Amino acid sequence: MAIIPATWDMYDLIQGFLQAPAYHLIFEALLMVLIAKLFFSKSYKPEKIRLSEKEKEVLVKEWKPEPLAPDVPDDHPALQAMEKYCVDGAVGKTVNINGKDCINMATLDFLGFIGNKEIEEEAIKALNKYGVGSCGPRGFYGTMDVHLDLEDRLAQFMQTEEAILYSYGFVTIASAIPAYSKRGDILFADEGIGFAAQKGCVASRSTVKWFRHNDMEHLEELLKEQEVEDKKNPKKAKVTRKFFVIEGIYANYGDICPLPAIMELKRKYKVRIFLEESMSFGVLGATGRGVTEHFGVSIDDVEMVVASLENSMASIGGFCCGTKFIIDHQRLSGMGYCFSASQPPMVAVAASKAMELMQNNPVMLVKLRENCERVHKAIKDIEGVEVRGSPLSPVIHLQLSEPAADRDLDMKTLLMVQDKAISQGVAITPARYLDNEEHLLPQPSIRLSVSSQLSEEEIDKSMDIIKAVFRSVLSGNTAGHGGGGDSAEAHS
Amino acid sequence: MATGRGETRTSTVENTKMSNGQPRNYTNGHKNGHTNGYKNGTNGKTNGKSEKGGRWQDDFEEYFEETPYHIAILTYLGYALMVFIGHVRDFLRYYGIEQDKSCTESNQEGFSPLLVSWESFYTRNMYRHARDCWNRPICSAPGSTFDVMERVSHDHNWNLEMTGKTLKVMNFGSYNYLGFAENKELCGRDVQRVTEKYGVGTCASRQELGYLDIHRELDSLVADFLGTEAAITVPMGFATNSMNMPALVSKGCLILSDELNHASLILGSRLTGALIRVYKHNDMKDLEHKLRDAVCEGQPRTHRPWKKILIVVEGVYSMEGSLARLPEIVSLKKKYKAYLYLDEAHSVGAMGPHGRGVVDHFGLDPHDVDIMMGTFTKSFGACGGYIAGSKRLIRHLRANSHSAIYSCSMSPPVTQQIISTMSCIMGRTNPQEGRRRIQQLKWNTRYFRKGLHERGFIIYGNKDSPVVPLLIYMPSKIALFSRECLKRGLGTVVAGFPATPIIEARARFCLSASHNKEMLDKALDIVEEVGELLQIKYSRQPVPRWTSEALEPSPE
């Protein structure tokens, strides 16, 4: 397999070397000799301390490493979240938590494909034909006809030349960014991008310039600054690739990116676009093609669209699409593509079937939109709660409008809300983050998710419950700040 | 140590040389016959006697025959020629004399070029010629045989088209070690039931209501299977490494990584922010040297002591077929108080009398390995990975690892497949079946390796490793080998630069418990025939001694 390490930039170096004029080379050689001489004649270099073997033994004996992992107490909220709310059965329109059926407003199954019998049937057919695992990466007999079919279907649907499948959503964008953006390149990234994209930026080792979330003025400022830099060193600028890293609907905020404005900046400053559409694929646009369709922007002008199949398609995996020139490159240099087994065929088939259902019944997208608007309208007026997110977005964040200084305290309040809501039959969840790992940690929130499957009554009923729960928890809280812990226990 | 123990070892090897009366070029740890000061393990029997520590060396035999000189030279020349011709053709294409069929980026004036020029040069002029040897689509389960979809090219491999025909060939390419890729009777029904109950996805992370009761069941089953206190599972093996390592070490820590570690481990290490030092493949002397230096010298510049030191190794190396020298690594790790991260992607299920991986193979205590990682993609015929270890470690990962929070939980049918196959290996369901498969795989491995050795091929790796690399060396022969084998009904994998060192292009066979003796014989015949045709029987060493031991009849 041919995976080309980044060190092959060497080639360009050698090329440059061959093209340089002779006097230049002689000059450089002289310079190098000089530097070498300086280097070796330095006498101020501290003498390296040589330890005897005995001393080393002592050092080895004395050294005490930190423990491998910190001791996480059993009642850590993250562990509680799993153990307390372990789900029995499908995480569909309703979920069974500890024996109680709840309306599901927590998981990201926007089109209600979990529990869909047609999809399950197709998946089982694939199971009987292919078994479960693919037992190899795409390069080594892990490519199956169902993967090629799904790629074709995705490319056709998105109206791009080609699509490439990854076996896991997180890894998709995290591998796609470093496949193009290398050390020395520049990523202009929105501060609100999700964790996977952040990791992609880190893995690429490029320079990341963060602009304030959805703030086009700030972005243009940064671009102008860069333009000034570029003028100083036009040779370098010529080989420095620049990319925007943005999301269609921001998972962390529920708002939509101002794509038309970004397109303008792209053209003006010659920056390519990586658009992550995990929350907007199968949601926005008349046919569900995402934010490009929503704004009527031609997808040909966006270099690469990346989305996970784990939300609206209710499967596992992710894909990137774009021109053949761009996407094909990942087949040899997308880390998570080359070095990992391909998606299990039955999972690919499930995604394929979900796509087909969505394409054949675009009404479900209309219904989803109506449901989103209905939830938005209903949830607006809770005192003490701020609603974040576009009315078109199926992810809605409910934050406390007067956050406490202590993040944990707010989280406690939200957990209480979750507890009570679940006990009254509505499954919701706070959005989870790793506090110390995020580039910009969003405020704690309950992240509601809307499904097209919910009926109007179900929405109204769950909204009433959520509102009531918020009110009771918040009023209880103002009565005695910090007493939150006690009432949480009372309800668990 | 360096002095005391190391010297005795080397001298043991010297003795071996003399008593055998023949020079030995099988070196351990590195190829090309480089001696990296450490030549143990060339002949387990003799070494075993003078080793105090234990008896694992008795059965530890690994072979890395030196590349014959003239082959090395020819291979380099071959690459040089390809690069030269590539440049000439690029030149012709540039002036429009030869038609350029590669893709280019359209209407992007003013943008800096998207791809580095060498990469496209390589794809255009070198990879393209052999493109049909990779990404071969199949349309059946990857069992002992599979259906490869035939492809042809009408334009010198620029484009490949399907002909609509399929070829039924023996599968020596998939990582189907225990044969669970194709397994309707054993787990098909359970997986189907789970699909009907849970659907295919979960649409949520573990901490956001995506944690199902069968995930809980799987976690504890994995811990039971491996004999650790607890375990956590992740839907993708690659992500298990890249998303969990950052939770374990950070800035101020040191990672000591084997030079041949898998890309996911390298990426994971890079994302931690810790300093990474690479030691020579399986070279315990180098490892100890680096460990000792690290502990004594502390962090560069500040010389503050390291917070933690993490040794990262694989159980079976997928391109070399070698095994980690785990007993030595464990004793080093204990001596220097480092932590050990063991990736058992290719060994869990496939190695050890109980299928518990290399730890089981060497008869070690699983508690001696701090972080036991592995994947379900291979032996279990499923998808995903796990990390197993102490309760404390797993609690930390559940609460703080990237994979628990930011990504979808495991697909329920896949989860069930793992539960079913693992229960089978453990003997909880179908008591004899798991054992039988493990024994069959071991027998197949020995039989096939022995057959290749006897036929005069250069084979790398441990005699018990089900990954069998066969050295081809020359770039032009890689594609031919793959095509000729396919034509004769044998599907195998080939790999060349840059996945391997530049001169060590190779074919790789992955054995499976689903192969029977008849298939192995047929495969050996095909390799023999193709080997004659391509003149790749390079071995000039005597056949390893273990192959003369009688092999009991196949346990079929």
Ligand SMILES: Cc1ncc(COP(=O)(O)O)c(C=O)c1O
């Ligand atoms: C050592 C090692 N770790 C991790 C992986 C990745 O596993 P997966 O294919 O399940 O993503 C592989 C697979 O090739 C591997 O060889």
